[in-house]
Amino acid sequence: MRVVQxxxxxxxxxxxxxxxxxxxxxxxxxxFLWYADRTFSAYSIRIxxxxxxxxxxxxxxxxxNGVTGQFSLGPNAFIAVGSYTSALLTLSPQEKVGSFIIxxxxxxxxxxSVSFPVSLxxxxxxxxxxxxxxxxxxxxxxxxxxxxxxxxxxxxMQVITNNAVSVTNGPLGLKGLYPYxxxxxxxxxxxxxxxxxxxxxxxxxGRAMKAVREDETAAEAMGxxxxxxxxxxxTFSAFFAGVGGGLLAHLITTISPSLFTFFxxxxxxxxxxxxxLGSTTGALxxxxxxxxxxxxxxxxxxxxxxxxxxxxxxxxxxMVIFSAILILMMxxxxxxxxxxxxFSWQAAIxxxxxxxxxxxRTG
Amino acid sequence: MNExxxxxxxxxxxxxxxxxLSGLDLEIRRGEIVGLIGPNGAGKTTAFxxxxxxxxxxxxxxxxxxxxxxxRPAPKIAAKGIARTFQQIRLYDDLxxxxxxxxxxxxxxxxxVFEAVMGLGRFTSDEKRISDYAEYLLDLMGLSDVIxxxxxxxxxxxxxxxxxxxxxALHPTVLxxxxxxxxxxxxxxxxxxxxxxxxxxxxxxxxxxxxxxxGFVMNVCDKIKVIDHGIPIAWGTSEEIRADQKVIAAxxxxxx
Numbered sequence: 001m002r003v004v005q006x007x008x009x010x011x012x013x014x015x016x017x018x019x020x021x022x023x024x025x026x027x028x029x030x031x032f033l034w035y036a037d038r039t040f041s042a043y044s045i046r047i048x049x050x051x052x053x054x055x056x057x058x059x060x061x062x063x064x065n066g067v068t069g070q071f072s073l074g075p076n077a078f079i080a081v082g083s084y085t086s087a088l089l090t091l092s093p094q095e096k097v098g099s100f101i102i103x104x105x106x107x108x109x110x111x112x113s114v115s116f117p118v119s120l121x122x123x124x125x126x127x128x129x130x131x132x133x134x135x136x137x138x139x140x141x142x143x144x145x146x147x148x149x150x151x152x153x154x155x156x157m158q159v160i161t162n163n164a165v166s167v168t169n170g171p172l173g174l175k176g177l178y179p180y181x182x183x184x185x186x187x188x189x190x191x192x193x194x195x196x197x198x199x200x201x202x203x204x205x206g207r208a209m210k211a212v213r214e215d216e217t218a219a220e221a222m223g224x225x226x227x228x229x230x231x232x233x234x235t236f237s238a239f240f241a242g243v244g245g246g247l248l249a250h251l252i253t254t255i256s257p258s259l260f261t262f263f264x265x266x267x268x269x270x271x272x273x274x275x276x277l278g279s280t281t282g283a284l285x286x287x288x289x290x291x292x293x294x295x296x297x298x299x300x301x302x303x304x305x306x307x308x309x310x311x312x313x314x315x316x317x318x319m320v321i322f323s324a325i326l327i328l329m330m331x332x333x334x335x336x337x338x339x340x341x342x343f344s345w346q347a348a349i350x351x352x353x354x355x356x357x358x359x360x361r362t363g
Numbered sequence: 364m365n366e367x368x369x370x371x372x373x374x375x376x377x378x379x380x381x382x383x384l385s386g387l388d389l390e391i392r393r394g395e396i397v398g399l400i401g402p403n404g405a406g407k408t409t410a411f412x413x414x415x416x417x418x419x420x421x422x423x424x425x426x427x428x429x430x431x432x433x434x435r436p437a438p439k440i441a442a443k444g445i446a447r448t449f450q451q452i453r454l455y456d457d458l459x460x461x462x463x464x465x466x467x468x469x470x471x472x473x474x475x476v477f478e479a480v481m482g483l484g485r486f487t488s489d490e491k492r493i494s495d496y497a498e499y500l501l502d503l504m505g506l507s508d509v510i511x512x513x514x515x516x517x518x519x520x521x522x523x524x525x526x527x528x529x530x531x532a533l534h535p536t537v538l539x540x541x542x543x544x545x546x547x548x549x550x551x552x553x554x555x556x557x558x559x560x561x562x563x564x565x566x567x568x569x570x571x572x573x574x575x576x577x578g579f580v581m582n583v584c585d586k587i588k589v590i591d592h593g594i595p596i597a598w599g600t601s602e603e604i605r606a607d608q609k610v611i612a613a614x615x616x617x618x619x
Contacts, residue, residue, distance in 0.1 A: 196480045203479035203486065204465070204472040205492065207458070213468045221415060221449075223441035223470035223533055297507065340457065343370035 009165035018345045052186035054287040056193045058271045060240040066278035067234040068212025074150035077157035078238040082123035082245025087174045089119035103166040116180040120246040127242025128235045135231040161257040173256025181251040276336030281343040365393040369537045374423035383409040385593045396570045398584035406593040407573040414498040416440040442470040446535035447528040456515035466495035467532035500528045
């Protein structure tokens, strides 16, 4: 019993310290955002917004793929639902009349117009509802089949957005959305999402999800309803994917079905696999690397001159590089940057003091 | 005499054309330790799987007290108080030792997802209750020193103990152990028998167990059921079983 107290005692003693450090880190982040908001170029701010939105979606996508171990390939569907829901709700009735030139928008969507925050909540709820309804057919399957079924739903959503012209305006998409998504909205919701997800993972519901991932039969033998546990993870994940979609729509101000192809899911998959499947920290690192790296790598798509010869720019070259990175990860570092580990202040302090000690020794 | 806790009536399991278990009548009374023995392939694990809802029985009934739990989903049966271990150890390998045990507290959680996410209401008190009980059980099973280790890092014998600790965290009324001493040496087996008796008295447990180690089964069980090729052939105390001609024939074969 003494050892137990030693272990848990020290663990509990650091709770207050860790809370203070976390609050300080959030404070620093907010200070940085305030500074960025005033001084950064529109281009940089846009990248920062993209980082936050990808973080929101990746962290919760990781909940279903990494934590619960259900290989879903359908987040593009939930992001699409969120984007369209939020966009349709913020556009004014006059703007909608102007946009829907093929078929008029159906009532009551044609007359509703709500504020941005309300539209984001609606986006989350709509995506969550779709996921909840999808759970019944999806979780009758496992493994590869589950991946195929979710992929199929993603494609179905593509077809719907392209053809339900009186709701989505078809391939023309929705244009002229007001750019409501500021750094405060995107990062505020990113922080909120990360806190909610970490708390869920560290609760009994999170343990149940991990137990289902590790051994479904043993989880059921311990009183865990695997179906409801997966449905919870799926719905929770879709809710935030929907909110992320709403933020995305009001960041780029124009949405169309081509934005939500399987390509989007593929990008998210790169993020969580490179970061480390099952790690929230990994998903965050992956999202930052991806959104920032994606911009940094734009140079490879520009025309360049090598050995006196001119090469034309190749659009899509970035994806070749991303794919190569993914393949190399799969060969040499299958568990990703963080594996299933999480950031902890204790580990950071230990690492910091070890580095300091080394610097002192050599210096 | 104590009341019957777990009873099967004519429990039968057929896989395709193969009768894996035929007409098992098993009765476990409160506080008893009952053994289920038989040669390999006799249908012992099949019986446990049918009782706990891992597989669906083809016919027959499973009753927990007055409750008919036949073919209910496994998590419902577990939540009603039948906990089990597996013949092949099935821990959550990548979770820590204490997390493995705390998983089994999930059916007793009263807080909602919303309370968990916001850290409100019953979240803190429930988490404390579950982790305190997990610590108590790990202490009881002699695993306190590895509380934060990954389950996969434990040696075989301690993984078996962890599986039992996890099952106990369900607050079971009946604990079913599938070959708990398989792979243990005689000294470990004896130590385990002592541990089992201590658990039995300390937690007022009712236990059903399968094992091939006759010495161990005869030593700890109050009653023993013998099955062969899916068919029950004997029922009684260890003395009665030892003297039963059909049991001897099943294990050693009959003279031609």
